[in-house]
Amino acid sequence: MTVRPPALNFRLKLFLAMMLVVTGVAGAALLVTQRAVAATYSEIFEERFRAEVDLFSAAQEARLAAVRDKCLELAGSVRLIAAMDENDVALLYKIAFDELREVLNPELPRRALRRASFFRFVANDGRVLPPPDGRAGLTESASRAEWEPMLAAAAHSIPGSDRQAFGYLPLRPDQGRTELEEVIFTRVRDPVAQRTLGAIAIGFPLPAAGAGPRSLASGLWVGGAIYSGAIPPGVGAAIGRQIRVAGGRPPDSGRSVADLDGLPHRVMFRALPGPAGFPPAYQVCLYSMAELLETERGLRRTILGFGGLALAVALALSLRISRGLSGPIQELVAATAEIQRGNFAVQVAVRARDEVGRLAGSFNAMAAGLALKEKYRSVLDLVTDRQVAAELMNGSFALGGEVRDVSVLFCDIRGFTAFTEKMDPAEVVTFLNEHMTALTAVVYEHRGVVDKFVGDLVMAVFGAPKSYGNDAYDAVRCAQRMIEARGRLNTSSRYQVSIGIGIASGAVVAGCTGSKQRLNYTVLGERVNLASRLCGHAGAMEILVDETTRERLSSSIVAETLPELTLKGFSRSVAAFRVADFRSSPT
Amino acid sequence: MREAARTCLREGGTGCLLILVGALTFAAAPPASLAESVIEGVVALPERPPPPVANPRYPVNTSGALGPPDPPTAVVFLEQNLSISPARVHPKARMTQHHYQFAPGLLPIEKGTVVAFPNLDDEYHSVFSYSRTKRFDLGRYHKDEDPAEILFEQAGVVKLFCEIHDHMRGQILVLDTPHFQKTAADGHYRLQDLPPGRHVLKAWIDEQTVWEHPVDLRDGATLRVDFP
Numbered sequence: 001m002t003v004r005p006p007a008l009n010f011r012l013k014l015f016l017a018m019m020l021v022v023t024g025v026a027g028a029a030l031l032v033t034q035r036a037v038a039a040t041y042s043e044i045f046e047e048r049f050r051a052e053v054d055l056f057s058a059a060q061e062a063r064l065a066a067v068r069d070k071c072l073e074l075a076g077s078v079r080l081i082a083a084m085d086e087n088d089v090a091l092l093y094k095i096a097f098d099e100l101r102e103v104l105n106p107e108l109p110r111r112a113l114r115r116a117s118f119f120r121f122v123a124n125d126g127r128v129l130p131p132p133d134g135r136a137g138l139t140e141s142a143s144r145a146e147w148e149p150m151l152a153a154a155a156h157s158i159p160g161s162d163r164q165a166f167g168y169l170p171l172r173p174d175q176g177r178t179e180l181e182e183v184i185f186t187r188v189r190d191p192v193a194q195r196t197l198g199a200i201a202i203g204f205p206l207p208a209a210g211a212g213p214r215s216l217a218s219g220l221w222v223g224g225a226i227y228s229g230a231i232p233p234g235v236g237a238a239i240g241r242q243i244r245v246a247g248g249r250p251p252d253s254g255r256s257v258a259d260l261d262g263l264p265h266r267v268m269f270r271a272l273p274g275p276a277g278f279p280p281a282y283q284v285c286l287y288s289m290a291e292l293l294e295t296e297r298g299l300r301r302t303i304l305g306f307g308g309l310a311l312a313v314a315l316a317l318s319l320r321i322s323r324g325l326s327g328p329i330q331e332l333v334a335a336t337a338e339i340q341r342g343n344f345a346v347q348v349a350v351r352a353r354d355e356v357g358r359l360a361g362s363f364n365a366m367a368a369g370l371a372l373k374e375k376y377r378s379v380l381d382l383v384t385d386r387q388v389a390a391e392l393m394n395g396s397f398a399l400g401g402e403v404r405d406v407s408v409l410f411c412d413i414r415g416f417t418a419f420t421e422k423m424d425p426a427e428v429v430t431f432l433n434e435h436m437t438a439l440t441a442v443v444y445e446h447r448g449v450v451d452k453f454v455g456d457l458v459m460a461v462f463g464a465p466k467s468y469g470n471d472a473y474d475a476v477r478c479a480q481r482m483i484e485a486r487g488r489l490n491t492s493s494r495y496q497v498s499i500g501i502g503i504a505s506g507a508v509v510a511g512c513t514g515s516k517q518r519l520n521y522t523v524l525g526e527r528v529n530l531a532s533r534l535c536g537h538a539g540a541m542e543i544l545v546d547e548t549t550r551e552r553l554s555s556s557i558v559a560e561t562l563p564e565l566t567l568k569g570f571s572r573s574v575a576a577f578r579v580a581d582f583r584s585s586p587t
Numbered sequence: 588m589r590e591a592a593r594t595c596l597r598e599g600g601t602g603c604l605l606i607l608v609g610a611l612t613f614a615a616a617p618p619a620s621l622a623e624s625v626i627e628g629v630v631a632l633p634e635r636p637p638p639p640v641a642n643p644r645y646p647v648n649t650s651g652a653l654g655p656p657d658p659p660t661a662v663v664f665l666e667q668n669l670s671i672s673p674a675r676v677h678p679k680a681r682m683t684q685h686h687y688q689f690a691p692g693l694l695p696i697e698k699g700t701v702v703a704f705p706n707l708d709d710e711y712h713s714v715f716s717y718s719r720t721k722r723f724d725l726g727r728y729h730k731d732e733d734p735a736e737i738l739f740e741q742a743g744v745v746k747l748f749c750e751i752h753d754h755m756r757g758q759i760l761v762l763d764t765p766h767f768q769k770t771a772a773d774g775h776y777r778l779q780d781l782p783p784g785r786h787v788l789k790a791w792i793d794e795q796t797v798w799e800h801p802v803d804l805r806d807g808a809t810l811r812v813d814f815p
Contacts, residue, residue, distance in 0.1 A: 078753035082717045085746065091717060192756050 011322035018314035026307030033299050041266075041292040045255075049268040052218060052285050063114065063207070064184065067103060068164060071186040071200055074099040075163070081190050084121075084197040089129045092121050096200070097135055103202070104135055114204050117171075117181060120148075122155035122199045129198075137203075138171070147171055153277030155185050155199035163187050167274035168222045168281040169203060180206040180220060180227040185275065217260065217286040221269060223279025231286055232260060239269055239284060257289070264289045328356045332363055344371030385449040388521045391465050401511020401524075406463035407475035407503055407549060408528050409448065410535035411439060411482055414498040416456040431495050432456065438485050446478035451522055457535075461523050464510035472505045472552040476579060479503060479543045487541070502534025504546040533567040534576060543579040550577045557582055624804040627777040628812040630661040630770050630790045654686025659792075661814070662695040662760050663776045664767030665802070666787040675765065679703060679736070682747065682757060684712045689747055689757025695767050695791075696759060698742050705734035713750040720761060721745045744794055760791060783808075790814040 008016070074080055074096060083091040096119060097104055103116045118137030121129040128148045131137075138144065147169060158165040165185040170178050181203035188197045206220065206227060219228020226236035238258045253270035265286040272281040331348045338346040344367055350360045380389040413419065413435070420428045436453055443450050443460045447468045451459040460478065463471030479501040490496040508525035527546075534544040550559050559577035566573045635658055677700040683690045685707040696702060706712045706728055715724040720743030725735045739745065739761045747757035770776045770790075778788075783804040790798045798814045 076753075078748050078750055079715070079717075081753070082715070082746065082748045086717045086719065088717060088719075192754055 010326060011318065014318040014322050015315060018318045019311060022307060022310045022314050026303055026310070030300060030303045033303065034296055037292065037295055037299065041289070041295075045266050045268060045287045048287060049270075049285050053270060053283060056218070056283055060182070064166075064182065064204070067114075067116075067202065067204070068184060068186075070100055070103070071184055071202060072163065075186045075188045075200055080188060081197065084188055085190065087123070089121070090132050092129065093119075093132050093136060096121070100202070103204075104137075116202050117179075117205050118201075118203045120151060120201045122152050122201060124196055124198045126152045126156050128152050150277050151183070151201050154183070154275035155201055157276035158185055158187050158199065163189075165275045167278040168206070168220060168272065169278060170222055170225065170227075171203070178225065180222055182206055183278075217265075219284050220272070221282040221284050223281075226284065228284070231284065234258065235260070235265075235267060235284065235286065238267060239282060242269075258286065260286055260288075264293065324352075325356055328360055332360065335363060335367070339367060339370060342374075344368075344374050384521065385451070386444070387449050388465060392521070401509045401513070403507050404464045404467070404510045404523070405471075405506065406461050406467075406508050406510065406523060406527075407472045407505040408508065408523060408531040409443075409458075409460040409462065409475050409479060409501060409503050410531045411458045411460070411479070411499055411501045412535055413456040414500055414540045416497070419495075419497060434493060434495075435486075435489070435497070438489055439482050442481045442485050443478055446474045446481065448474060448478055459528075459532075461510070464508070464523055465521070472503075472549050473556055475503050475505070476543065476545065476549065476553055476557060477582070480579070480582065483541050483543065498540030500535055500538030500540060501543045502531045502536070502538050502545075503543065503549050504528070504531035504534060505549040505552060506546075529569055530567070530574065533565075533570070533574075537565055537567075537576065538578075544576050545579055547575045547577070555583065623780040624783055624807060625777065625779050625809040626663075626665070626781060626788060626802060626804075626812055627775075627809065628663075628814065630663060630774040630776065630792070630798075630814040632659050632661060632770070632772075632774045633792060633796075635659060652686055654688045654690075656688050656756070657690070657692030658772045660693055660772065661770045661774065661776075662693065662762075662767055662791045663770060663778060663814075664695070664762050664764050664789055664791070665778060665781055666789055666799075667764050667766070667782070675699075677701070681705060682759065683707050684714070684749065684755070687752050687755060689749075689755055691769075692757055693769065694757070694759045695769055696739060696761055697765050697767070698761050698763055699738070699740060700761075701736050701738045702759060703734045703736045706730045706732070711751055712755075714747055715750060716745050716747055718743070718745045721759075727751070788812055 217230035506527040564573040745759040749755040
C-alpha cells in the first residue's frame with residue numbers, strides 16, 4: 001500500500017521553489033568565487049615561489065661561485081695532478097691548503113669568501129684520503145664514519161660530463177647538533193693521460209635561512225629534517241609524507257598545507273639537484289594562507305548575506321504572489337460551492353487582468369450561462385413535461401419517432417362546459433389551474449408524462465419516452481389516484497366536479513413532431529383515439545379501459561365488462577371495461 | 588764498491604791496493620775468453636694517445652712552435668743478478684725542454700747518472716717532480732741560464748712536469764743496470780755487449796706495464812726476444 005505524501009499547498013510549494021533557487025544560486029556563486037580566489041592565490045604563491053627559487057639560486061651562485069672557481073683552479077693545477085698521480089696524501093693537502101688558504105685557514109682574516117667547514121680528497125677508488133691535520137676540518141667529528149662514505153659515494157657518482165657537482169649533507173659536528181653543509185665536488189682529472197685521479201670535496205655551513213618578506217618562511221628539507229630558522233620540524237614531516245606518497249621516484253616539486261603558529265600555510269617545495277649517495281634535498285617555502293582565508297570568509301559572508309536577503313525577498317514575494325493567487329482561488333472555490341448548491345447568481349470579483357482575473361471572468365460568464373440554462377430548464381419544465389424536458393436537454397430526441405408500447409390516459413371533467421358557462425374566464429383559469437395542478441402531481445407520482453392540456457382535458461402517457469416496466473398498471477393506478485384526488489379536492493375546493501378517465505394500451509408512435517424551429521413531443525396512434533373515446537364514455541368518477549389494458553392487468557384489477565361500444569372513428573365495436581377495484585398487489 | 592775503492596786509495600795501503608785490483612778484475616772485467624752476447628727484438632708499443640684536451644687554466648700559449656710529444660717507446664733492460672754494480676763513470680745525460688715538450692719524453696739512465704735540464708725554448712720552464720724516486724723542483728729558468736743538473740741515485744721512475752706548461756710530461760727511468768736500450772719508434776731494440784749467463788730481460792712500457800722474459804745468454808750468441 002503506497003502512502004501518498006501530504007499535499008503541499010501552493011504557497012509552501014512556491015516558497016520551497018524560491019528557497020531552492022536562491023540557495024542554489026548562492027551556493028553556486030560561493031563555489032565559483034571560492035575557486036576563483038583559490039586559483040588566484042595559487043598563482044600568486046607559484047609566482048612568489050618562482051621568485052624565491054630564483055633568489056635562492058642567485059644567492060647560492062653568489063655565495064659559492066668564487067669557491068667553485070677556486071676548486072676548479074685547484075683541480076686543474078699540474079702540481080695537484082702530479083701529487084695525486086704520486087698518491088702523496090700529505091703533499092695533496094699541502095697543495096690544497098696553499099691554493100684554498102682563503103677558505104681553509106682560520107687564522108687569515110675573513111674576507112669575501114666564507115670559511116669552509118671541511119675539505120677532503122677522495123681517491124679514484126672511493127677512499128676518503130685522511131687529512132694530515134685539523135686544518136681539513138671536522139677531523140675530530142664523531143660522525144665521520146657516517147658521512148665520509150656518503151662523501152665517497154657522491155664523489156664517485158659525478159657524471160662523466162661534469163667537472164663539478166653540488167649537494168647538501170647533514171652533519172653532526174658534535175653530539176646533538178645537526179648542521180647542513182653545502183658540499184662542492186670537483187673532479188681531478190689528468191688531461192694529458194686522460195685519467196680521472198679522484199675528487200675534491202669542500203663543505204660550507206649553510207647560512208641560516210629564516211623568515212623572509214611577506215609572511216614567507218623558507219628553508220631546506222634534507223633527508224627527512226627541515227633546516228630553517230622559521231619553519232617548524234612538523235613541516236618536514238608533511239613534506240616527507242608527500243615524497244613518500246609520490247612513490248619510488250621522489251617528486252621534482254609539490255605542494256601541501258601545514259600549520260604554522262596555528263595558521264594554515266601553503267607549503268611549496270622543489271627538488272634540488274644532488275649527487276647520488278646524498279639524501280634527497282628540497283627547497284621549501286611556506287606562504288601564509290591567512291589572507292586567502294580572510295578573503296574567502298569575507299566573500300562567504302557577503303554571498304551568504306545577499307543570499308539571506310534574497311531569501312527574505314523571495315519569501316515576501318512568494319507570500320504576495322500566493323496571496324494574489326490563493327485569494328481569488330478561495331473566492332472561486334466558495335463560488336463553485338454556491339453553484340453546486342444551485343445559486344447560479346453568484347459572481348466573483350475580477351481584480352486583475354492576469355490569468356487569475358481571466359479565470360474569474362470566465363467563471364462569472366460560466367455562472368451566468370448556467371443561470372440562463374437553469375432558467376430555460378425551469379421554463380421548459382413548466383411548458384413541457386419534465387421527463388420530456390430532461391430528454392430534450394440531453395438532446396436525445398430527433399425528428400421522427402419510434403414505435404413504443406404505452407398506456408395512454410385521458411381525463412376530462414364531466415359537464416365542464418355547463419359548469420363553466422356562467423363563470424368568469426379568470427375564475428375558469430383559476431379553477432383549471434387548481435384542478436390540473438392536483439392531477440399533474442398525481443401523474444408525476446406515477447411516473448407518467450403529461451402530454452398536453454386541452455381545455456379541461458389532461459392527456460398523460462405511461463411508457464414513453466421511458467418505460468418503467470408495468471406502464472399499464474401505473475396508468476390505471478394513476479387514474480384511481482386522480483379520482484381520489486378530485487374527490488378530496490371536491491371536499492376542500494369551492495368547485496365540485498366529477499371526472500371521467502379512459503385508458504388504452506398498445507403500440508403508438510412517440511416522438512417529436514413539428515418543424516425544426518418548433519417541436520412538440522407527443523404520441524400518435526389508434527390507441528390514443530381509443531383512450532380519448534373511452535374517456536368520453538366514462539361516467540362520473542369512472543375509469544374505462546380497453547381490452548389490452550384489462551388483459552395486462554387481469555391479475556391486478558377487478559374490471560366490470562361493459563357492453564361493446566360503437567365509437568366514432570372505429571369501424572368495429574370496441575370492448576370496454578370499467579375498473580372496479582384493485583386486487584391486493586400487482587403482478 | 589766505489590766507496591770501498593775510495594777508502595782504499597785514501598788509506599794508500601799496498602795490500603789494500605792488491606785486494607782492490609783483484610776485486611775489480613773479478614767484478615767488472617769479464618774473462619777475455621768470453622765473447623759478448625746480443626739480444627734483439629721488437630716490443631709491441633701502445634698506440635699514441637689522442638691529443639689531450641687543453642686545460643683552460645693554462646691555455647697553450649707559446650711564442651714558439653709547439654712540438655708533438657715523443658711517440659711512445661719502451662725501455663728494454665737486462666736485470667742482472669749482481670749484488671754489486673761495477674764502478675763506472677756515467678756520462679752526463681740531458682733532458683731538454685724543446686718545442687714545449689720534454690725531449691726525450693722518456694730517458695733511461697743508469698743509477699748514479701747526472702741529468703742536465705737545459706731549456707731550449709724562448710720561454711721560462713719550471714720543471715719539478717713529486718716522484719718518490721727523486722723529488723725536486725728546479726724553479727723558473729730561462730734558456731740563457733746554466734741548466735740545472737740533478738744526480739739520480741735511486742732506481743725507479745721519475746715523472747717530470749712543467750708548472751708553466753702543464754701539457755708537458757716527461758719520464759726518467761733510473762735503472763740498476765748498464766744494459767738497457769730505448770726502443771725505436773717501431774719497437775725495435777738491440778742490446779749489445781751483454782754478459783753471458785742467466786738473466787731476466789724486461790721491457791718497460793710504463794709503470795703499470797713491464798714485461799719480462801728470462802734469458803740464458805751463451806757466449807757470443809745473438810738472442811731474439813719479442814715482447815710480449
